[in-house]
Amino acid sequence: MPKELPKVYDPREVEDRIYDMWMKSGGFRGVIDPERKPFTIVIPPPNVTGQLHLGHAFDETLQDILIRTKRMQGYAALWIPGTDHAGIATQIKVEEMLRKEGITRYDLGREAFLQRVWAWKEQYGNRIIEQLKKLGSSCDWDRLRFTMDEGCSRAVREVFVTLYQKGLIYKGSRIINWCPHCTTALSDAEVEYKEKPSHLWHLRYPVKDSEEYVVVATTRPETMLGDTAVAVHPEDPRYQHLVGKTVILPLVNREIPVVADEYVDMSFGTGCVKITPSHDPNDFEIGLRHNLESVLVLDDNAKINENGGKYQGMDRYEARRAIVSDLEALGLVHKIEDHVHNVGTCYRCGTDVEPIVSAQWFVKMQPLAEEAIRVVQDGEIRFVPDRFSKIYINWMENVHDWCISRQLWWGHRIPAFYCENCGHITVSREDPDRCEVCGGPVHQDEDVLDTWFSSALWPFSTLGWPDKTPELSYFYPTDVLVTGYDIIFFWVARMIFSGMEHMKQIPFHTVFIHGLVRDEKGRKMSKSLGNGIDPIEMIETYGADALRFNIVTGNSPGNDIRFYVERCEAMRNFANKIWNASRFLMMNLTIDSCRLPECLELEDRWILSRLNGLIAEVSENIEKFELGIAAGKIYDFIWDTYCDWYIELCKPRLSYERTTEEKERAQQVLCYVLTELLKLLHPFMPFITEEIWQALPHEGDMLMTSRWPQFREDLRFPEExxxxxxxxxxxxxxxxxxxxxxxxxxxxxxxxxxxxxxxxxxxxxxxxxxxxxxxxxxxxxxxxxxxxxxxxxxxxxxxxxxxxxxxxDIEKELERIEKERRKTEQEISRLEAKLNNPGFTAKAPEAVVAAERDKFDKLRSLLEKLDESARQMRQ
Structure with a gap:
């Protein structure tokens, strides 16, 4: 017999207990089973520094819906969890902690500092994992991975050595993006561009031994200290006579050549371009073509270095002001224009990034990009929605070499060892104790690898690669990657080319892209705006099911969603609706199974046929990643079709006046339909559905591992x-x-x-x-x-x-109508006068005038309805 449900649903009492039951059951485990088809998802590993935010909750909810559905559909479902070491963010976090103690990482030294980071990670690094469990995430927690655990570290080293031996990893001096705050190099994908108001300074450079001068334009006057040439187009008649001559670099008084290069646009500005090879990527290439000197004028903190003369030690923007002032005093500022331009900023801290020349480690991207582009173009990997495939391909076709070295201590240290005698670089899978060429002593590179280098290997490193494990053979390639569009270049692209290079297989067949979670006004959530919402608070107030259903309902792939707290309350009301409907059924249940009876009434055939259609539609929607549509259909069916119609239709059949057989037939259909609805709803709202299912007559141990509802031809009743x-x-x-x-x-x-x-x-x-x-x-x-x-x-x-x-009562109703009619006529007269007043219609905002006209039209319509009602009553 079914057990009785409490009068009120309390998610705080239910959710932890249900999750503990799931954990103890082992139902989350992905088990190799040759008789079943595998279905694998790898979690986008959240940073160990992080705590659950709405973006995480959205991403993990979508994955959990997919994995729970596939588990119920009979797949050997595996959802691999893990966290990322988050090199820059974690190091900053620990350094902030050290500053409170009055020390720096340099006071501790590298080994002692890393011990402190590991200790911090052990204490705080799994906080987000516990929060994911509160959300209901059904990951295989026995397989929890970390991008710096032993297995992932071995995979990272194997990849680095392999790519180096193939000539696809190299060390060289190139222009890179440098963050003066984080004091590390950044890849192109880690730079965010923001429009900022500034100026365009037009400066005069005197031609040597001449009264002539050339005018160059720059948005960064401070970099002129590192100019080593002025470039003009070889076919520009204005400057052909200057090619091969020199100009005097103002303030520095250094002679620099005038070179001819086709890169210069004759029609832009004056047609003269200052060349600073150490501080601009295009200038760097021109410098290589013309064998120009490269002069670096900024240090790691974006202050002027020893090459800057009297400006040494100044911050870049302080130096800018001083340089412009000195040039104006010399009469060398031709003009200054207001100018808005895109400024590269660090994705982590928001500091303006400096392009500087630096010796760094790079991955050659062009050879790796070819296969990564092909598998998307050929459809082996598809993006949902498809428009993101075009964005991906465009980026990959124009990709630059990837700067993978970071000037940090926390992370995978680059396995390159420098000979102190002959300078030879040894790259190997094991740490060498001497130079492989001359036998001299060696020291390891101080830098670590970009965090994304290790997460690029996530789909196969988490399954045991480089070893040929049974898990790797069975669960790879994974099936679906669920992620936001903001990390297509950071992570998705790198996983694709890594999978093709090292596994010779795609890492996943589908990339399911979702949008960002924004506030109710459509703004991105941020600390500065103070509009962030803590999902744990939402869970504690409304329950995890209400939060999950709020996030997913109405969502469509690739599009941002707006989060309304009030909708959490609405979804809690939905949970209560299901709970109360289930309690009503259980109070009337006398049966111990939910098998359908042979004899069905008209309303039974109707609800079963409608349910049959719902099962087919929801299954198809989930297969197409239309999770928001699926959730909406389930919501409407439960609330409207089942609760507000079918239960009401069945109530007379449950009364004491009916025979036992009649009552039991109604109970069986009510119970069957509710059970199937709980199964459909379970991936979206797992806690309440499991709790109710456990109280109903059922077969098996858990709803989570029960069989997904199937479309049945014998339950199609279109006529009914x-x-x-x-x-x-x-x-x-x-x-x-x-x-x-x-x-x-x-x-x-x-x-x-x-x-x-x-x-x-x-x-x-x-x-x-x-x-x-x-x-x-x-x-x-x-x-x-x-x-x-x-x-x-x-x-x-x-x-x-x-x-x-x-x-x-007709007389009373006529009195009421007449009273409302007089009130409506008065309001119509007032609005009519207002709208006929040119002073209002000409001066008021267009939206206000339109709103008043709309109100006027509605009142006229109401008056007509009132007259019609009165007319009918007087017939």
Whole structure:
């Protein structure tokens, strides 16, 4: 027999208990089973510095929906969890902690500092994992990975050595993005561009031994200290006479050549370009072509270095002001224009990034990009939605070499060892104790690898690679990657080319892209705006199910969503609706199984056929990653079709007046439909569905591992669906008409139903009587001859007449209508005068005027309805 549910659903009491049951059952484990097809997802590893935010909650909810569905569909489902070491963020966090102690990492030394970081990670690094469990994430926690655990570290070293030996990793001096705050190099993908107001300075450079000068334009005057040439187009007639000559670099008084290069755009500005090879990527290439000197003028903190003369030690922006002032004093500022331009900023801290020349480690991207582009173009990997594949391909076709070295201590240290005698670089899988060429002593490179280098290997390093493990053979390639569009270049692209290079297989067949979670005004959530929402607070207040259903309902792939706290309350109400419906059923249950009876009533066939269609549609929606649409359909069916209609239709069959057989048939269908609905809803709202399912008659241990509902041909009843819809339309029409007139349900009235479908409506006679609040019901094919005193409601197949006197006190209703009519006329007159006043219509904002006109039209419509109601009553 089913157990009784408490009167009130309390998610705080239920959720931890249910999750503990799931954990103890082992139901989350992904087990190799040759008899079943695998389905694998790897979690985008959150930073160990992080705590759950709404973006995480959204991303993990979508993955959990997919993995729970596939688990119920019989797949060997594996969801691999893990965290990322987050090189820059974690090091900054620990250094901040050290500053409070009055020390720096240099006071501790590298080894002692790393011990402190590991200790911090052990204490705080798994906080987000516990929060993911609160959300209901059904990961295989026995397989929890970390990008710096022993297995991942071995994979990282194997990849670095392999790519180095193939000539795909090299060390060289190139222009890189440098963050002066984080004091490390950044890859192109780690730079965010923001439009900022500034100026364009036009500066005069005197031509040596001449009264002539050239004018160059720059947005960064401070870099002129590192200029080593001025470039003009070789075909520009204005400057051909200057090519090969030199100009005097102002303030520095260094002679620099005038070179001809086709890179220069003759039509832009003056046609003269200052060349600073150490501080601009295009200038760097020109410098290589013309064998120009490269002069670095900024240090790691973006202060002027020893090459900057009297400006040494100044911050870059302080130096900018001083340089412009000195140039103005010398009469060398031609003009200054206001200028808005894109400034590269660090994705981590927001500091303006400096392009500087630096000796760094790089991955050659062009050879790796070819296969990564092909597998998307050929459809081996598809993006959902497809528009992101074009963005991906465009980026990959224009990708630059990837700067992978970072000037940090926390991370995978680069396995390159420098000979102190001959300078040879040894790159090997094991740490060497001497130079492989001369036998001299060696020291390891101080830098570590970009965090994304290790996470690029995530789909296969988490399954045991480089070892050929059974898990790797069975679960790779993974199936779906779920991620936001903001890290397509950071992570998705790198996983694809890494999978093709090292596994010779795609890492996943589908990239399911979702948008960002924004606040109710459409703004990105941030600390500066103070509009962030803690999902743990939402869970504690409304329950994890309400938060999950709020996030997913209405979502469409690739599009941002707005988060409304009030919708969490609405979804909690939905949870309560399911709970109360389940309690009603259980209070009436006398059966111990939910098998369908052989004899089905009209309403049974209708609900089963509708459920059958829902199962097919929801299954297809999930397969197409239309999770928001699927959630909406389940919501509507449970609330409207099952609770508000079918339960009400069945209530008379559960009464004491019916036979035991009649009551049990109703119970069986009610129980069967509810059980199937709980299965469909489970991936979206796992806690409440599991709790209710455990209380219902059921087979098996858990809803989580029960069988996903199947479409059944024998439960298709299209004719019964059509009949019930006709009956329900009639009931709706009567209810709507009564609601217009403010008639309470307790006041019953006789109905005359005129239709050509008498047989159908005859089958629904009891339903109409009960749900349309009828004292009596006549079904006929002829309308009454005398319509006086009757009001009507209409559907496509019927017209329903109701004696007005049985619904309302006509005299009182006429008084009410007249009172409302006078009030409406007064408001119409006021608005009419306002809208005829040119002073208002000409001066008020267009939206305000439009709103007043709309209000006027609605009041006119209301007046017509009031007149029509009064006319009908006087008939």
């Amino acid at each position: 669906e059509q009949k019930m819809e006709l009956i329900m339309d009639a009931i709706r029409a009567v209810r709507a008409r009564r609601a217009e007139m403010g008639v309470p349900p307790s006041r019953k009235a006789r109905l005359i139903l005129v239709t050509g479908q008498a047989e159908t409506f005859g089958q629904g006679k009891d339903f109409i009587r009960k749900l349309a609040f009828a004292s009596d019901l006549d079904i006929t094919d002829q309308a009454p001859e005398d319509l006086k005193g009757l009001i009507s409601a209409m559907t496509h197949e019927t017209r329903i007449f109701i004696p007005l006197a049985e619904l309302v």
